[in-house]
Amino acid sequence: MISSDNTNIPNNTSEDFNFKKMISVYLKQWKWFVFSCIVSLGIAYVNLRYTAPQYLAVAKIMLLDDKDNSSTGALKDLSLFSEKEDAMVEDEIQVIKSRSFHRNIVKKLKLNIRYSTKGRVYESELYKNSPIVVNFIESDSIINNTSFTFYTEILSVTDFNYRINEDDKPKKYAFGETIPTFFGGIIVTPKDKNISNSLGSKIKVKIIPVEYIAESLKNRVAIFPTAKSSKVVQVSMTDPVIQKAKDIVNTLIDEYNRSTIQKKNQISKNTANFINERVELIASDLVNVDDSIVKFKTGNKVTDVSSEAGQFLNSSALNEQQLDASRMQYSQLSYMKDALGDQSSKFDPIPANLGMGDAAISQLSSRYNELLQRRRTLLKSAGEQNPVVLELDQTLAGVRQNLQQSINNSTKSIGIQIRSLENQSKRINSKIYSVPGQERKLRSIERKQGIKESLYLYLLEKREEATISLTATSPSAKIIDEAYNSNGGPVSPNKKIAYIAALFLGLIIPFLILYIKNLLDTKIHNKEDLYKEIKNITILGEIPRIKSGEKSLVEQNDRSILSESFRIIRTNFDFVKRGRNNSDYNNVIFVTSTINGEGKSFFSLNMALTLSNTGKKVLLIGADVRNPQIYSAIKNKESKDRAEKGLTEFLADDSVSIEDTINPYTINNIGVDILLSGKVPPNPAELLMSDRVKVLFDSVSDQYDYVIVDTAPAMLVTDTLLISDYAGHTIYITRANYTERRILNFTKELHLDKKLNGMLLVVNDVKQSNFGYGAKYGYYGAPVKKRLFKRK
Structure with a gap:
């Protein structure tokens, strides 16, 4: 269904990925795939033919x-x-x-x-x-x-x-x-x-x-x-x-x-030689170790290191006990000496049992404490200045002095005893310390002796094994299967794989070429491509490509694909026209394009013939005064009264009437009136701004059922825009494989700015294989092509 603001493209057409559509693009080029496969298989056959089997x-x-x-x-x-x-x-x-x-x-x-x-x-x-x-x-x-x-x-x-x-x-x-x-x-x-x-x-x-x-x-x-x-x-x-x-x-x-x-x-021989050398060397080492043990015991004057070490330990323990007792006595004397030397506590009693066996010190200590007790008793009844008390103080001072002298003498005596015991302890300890070293050295020598003996016996055993192994050497690999032809025939070249690979290459090469070609393609090819670029303008239809030798103009009672395409466009246009119902110039149709070469004149002429074939009165005006193409297409056609003047003469000369410029033609038994563009003027833009343009369109729109105007490309010159107000409808021509997608932005701008009235789109020169939909079934009633194979 066609409306004024959308097209009849099916709803399933979208920019989303469509696998079926993508496959159809490549299926249209099936001939190239077949050709590529044939070539690849041929190359594979030649290669297999001239390759030696492996x-x-x-x-x-x-x-x-x-x-x-x-x-x-x-x-x-x-x-x-x-x-x-x-x-x-x-x-x-x-x-x-x-x-x-x-x-x-x-x-x-x-x-x-x-x-x-x-x-x-x-x-x-x-x-x-x-x-x-x-x-x-x-x-x-x-x-x-x-x-x-x-x-x-x-x-x-x-x-x-x-x-x-x-x-x-x-x-x-x-x-x-x-x-x-x-x-x-x-x-x-x-x-x-x-x-x-x-x-x-x-x-x-x-x-x-x-x-x-x-x-x-x-x-x-x-x-x-x-x-x-x-x-x-x-x-x-x-x-x-x-x-x-x-x-x-x-x-x-x-x-x-x-x-x-x-x-x-070789390893066995080297092993035997090595073991013989080691046996001789170790035998010599054993003799040296035995000599070392004898020399050690003789030099250190020991027979049994362990028993002598026990005696040294007992002597050391006794000496340590005496040394500890002397040090204790020395400490006690030092304490008494410090106590007697303190003047602040000279009237305090001192311990009387710290003499450690020294009778003089013990006696003096007891005497000193008795005198202190008597003094304390006297002080309870007399003062410190009492003569008796003063006498006791002198006596205490003498005893205290004697006691200090005795302690000093005893301290020196005990110090000498401590030093003597320490020297004796050092001598005993040095002997004790030397015992582990001697024992360690002796054990080290004995350990070497044991290692040499075990290694000597071990090497003697291995020498016998190495001698035997020279006669029992086996290989490192056991043969399970000797070399044989595993497949019973050649393994390469593999014909099956070669042909499969060739077939794959035959398919992938044209696929890649077509994929890259489509990837780099910037042109439209059918109305579906056009719809993807411009979605808010009605697309009337597609015009098929005219092959060399085929007729380029529609004929009366024509059933060709070209004629059917224009009939579809005519039907779609009538539907749009009824929907718009313009009050002014509703029967005036401008035909333009973006650039030249897109088929404006071709479409204008065939559209005029198609409309005239329905019994309508149609006028075709060649308004592309810069590059007129209509006359070259019809110059050999029949005309009753060919006018010498055209559009440019009418616009430039007020004396020229419209009737003087219109030519009645009979083309393929279809009658149509044509107003040619005339001579190419030096000032086409200014000429199209003349007031006589309005006179022309007002007149012809009343006289004819349809007025088709072939105009100049809209992007290249301004001619079309100058007279666009007189168009009730504008059919914008694009050409498959010619019109760039990027220049369609200009078309969208024209529509958005409403510079062209009632824009409608047509795709020209479309391959039948690229028709938007329905083309592969052909046109109803068209002659059926003969095929090599026919389904019964």
């Missing part, structure tokens, strides 16, 4: 632990030579993949000398099947670093042709004759006596450096464990010659086992 040789081995091999058992328990019992599988894989192993394989199998014969498609290697053998005079060190190629052709059982380059002139040599080269002479000999069976054979001989072949094998041989934490390892390799692949895999395993056996034997 065969897979697979072998399985189990990596054995060294803990069961006696070759290293002699040194396992020694801390200095301890090794891990279980070698990591990954580490062993790296050992197997070492360059030295592959270098030995190349030399052993002579892979650096390659014999091949050229077939119709590719070269085939003659591994072990070559009828000739190349021998070298120079040493292997030179040959192993040489890169050289030559060609031979067997002529007879005795002669052959030789050339360095395939296009060189051949030289004839006899088998066994020396051929000079830049690295030395070579000799070609028959491999067997049946050389006559190979007469005429052309053989290419290529000498390749050993290091290059070894590096190539290292990259081509695959080694990996069959399962996690498994010691079973799979060794595989692909090669055009299955026997060669098998030999390489089997030789690689043999080299690994040979290397490990050689390594273990």
Whole structure:
């Protein structure tokens, strides 16, 4: 349903992602997908045809632990030579993949000398099947670093042709004759006596450096464990010659086992030599240790260190008791000395029992305390100046002095005794302290003696084990499966995968091209694209693209797609016209566009013919006075009375009437009046601002049912806007694959600012595959195209 402010685009059309719509965009280009798939499959076929088949040789081995091999058992328990019992599988894989192993394989199998014969498609290697053998005079060190190629052709059982380059002139040599080269002479000999069976054979001989072949094998041989934490390892390799692949895999395993056996034997020999040296050295050390014990006891004059240490401890305890008693007595005397020296307490009694056995001090102390008691008694009845009291004071002073003198003498005596006991304690303690050192030294010597003895016995045992292990060395890898062809046939090229990959590329390449093309596309293609840019302006319809050789103007009783498109636009326009019901110029239709080349004149002429075909009186005015196109389209058509003057003459000359400028034409049996633009004026804008423009439109709008005006592009010039007031409706033409999306902003501005009356949109030059909807079913009643396959 069409209205004045929206279009008849279905509601399910939105800017949201639509998977079905996206797929339909690519399905429209199915021919490119088919072509790309055919080309890709063709390339895949040619590649498979000219690619040598590859065969897979697979072998399985189990990596054995060294803990069961006696070759290293002699040194396992020694801390200095301890090794891990279980070698990591990954580490062993790296050992197997070492360059030295592959270098030995190349030399052993002579892979650096390659014999091949050229077939119709590719070269085939003659591994072990070559009828000739190349021998070298120079040493292997030179040959192993040489890169050289030559060609031979067997002529007879005795002669052959030789050339360095395939296009060189051949030289004839006899088998066994020396051929000079830049690295030395070579000799070609028959491999067997049946050389006559190979007469005429052309053989290419290529000498390749050993290091290059070894590096190539290292990259081509695959080694990996069959399962996690498994010691079973799979060794595989692909090669055009299955026997060669098998030999390489089997030789690689043999080299690994040979290397490990050689390594273990070398370890056993080194172990035996080492143990013999250590046995002799330890025997000598045992003799030295015994001598050290004898010298120690003799030098320290001891027989039993433990018993003598007990005696020293008893003496030390007794001395400590005496020393503690003396120190206690010394402290008591010091206390009494301090008490007697204090004048403030000279009349206080002193302890009488601190003499510690000294009778003089004890007696003086008792005498002193008795005199103090008598003095206190006298003081109760007499004063301190009493003669008796004064006499007692003198007596107390004398006793106090004697007591101090006795304490001083006793203190000195006890101090001398303390120092004597301390010196004696030091002597005893020094002997006690020396006992642990002597005992420690003796034990250290005895410990060395025990270690040497146990190590001596241990090495004697291991020497016997190492001697036995030399005759019982086993390899580190157990062969589970020797090399075999795992698939029974070639593994590559895989035709199924190759064709699937080719088919995938055939689909993805055009998809990417179309995706990038659509991503970079900035033009509209149908009314759906136009609706996404402008949603508030009615879209009348789409006009299909006119192919070369097809008619570009509608005809009477025409059932072509072009005619049907204009009929749809005419019907939609009549519906819009009835809805608007303009009072002025309702039958005047302006046709314009954004830029030139979008098909204004084409649409104006065909729209006029379509309306006239319904029996309406229609006038077509060529108002694009700067670049008129209508006349060039109808100049060969029939006209009853062709006027010499056009629109520009009418606007510029008041004497020219409207009737003088209108030309009646019969185009494809359809009659229509046309007012051509006339001569191109020097001032088109000023001319269109003339008052006679209003006279023209007032007159023709009354005389005709429809007046269609072909105007200039609205963005390039101002001509259309100058006369836009006389338009009841404006049909704005856009062109598929031509009109840029960004310039449609100008169209929206015109509509928003209401510079053009009653704007309606039409999409011109639309591919039938890009019609907004319904195009894939064709037009009802149109002739059906014949198809290759027809459903019954």
